[in-house]
Amino acid sequence: MMIDPIISTAAALALSVIFASAASHKLRHPGWFRRQVQEYELVPGLTVPLVATALPLAELTIAVGLLWSISRPYAAALAFILIAAYTLAIAINLARGRKDIDCGCSGPAMRQPLQPALFARNLLLVVMALCALLPMLDRSLSLHDSFVMIAAGTVLILLYTATDLWLANRPLLLKMSGEK
Known part of the structure; x- marks a missing residue:
C-alpha cells in the first residue's frame, strides 16, 4: 500500500512538532x-535516571528524523513503537487503579491525570505514525501541494493540542x- 506524499508529509510534520514539544518540556x-518516570513504577529504581534521559533524546531524534524522506520510515517506526510503549x-x-498520577504528556505546567480517554488521543498519534511510515506514491509536487501539506500538518497539530487540552x-x- 502506498500513500499520497501530502498525507505522509503532513503527518510527519505534525508528529515532528509533537515529539519536539514533548522532548522540549522533558529536557x-x-x-x-525523572519523577514522572518513577511515578509510573515500570522500571527499576536504578534505571529511572537513564530512562528519563533516554526518552526525550529518543523523542528529539524521532522529531528530526521525520523531517527527511530518507529517515522518515525509520523515525515513523520508532514513533509508533514509542507511542505504543507510552500507551502500554x-x-x-x-489497570493498577492508579488514575491520580500525572501522565506527563503536557509538561509540568499542566497536570493531566491518567484516564482511558488518553487511548483515543494516542490512536490519533498511531494513525499519524502509520501515515508517515507507509511508502509514498512517486509523483511531482506543486507549490499548491506544499501549501496543503503545511496546512494539513498544522490542522493535525491543532487537533492534537485541542484533544490534549480537553483531556x-x-x-x-x-x-x-x-457529573463527577
Missing part, C-alpha cells in the same frame, strides 16, 4: 520528568458540570 525540566504504560497503571481539563469540566 527543560529533567527533575520533573498508561494501560498498566490504569487535561476534563476532570475539572466534569466537576463543574456536576
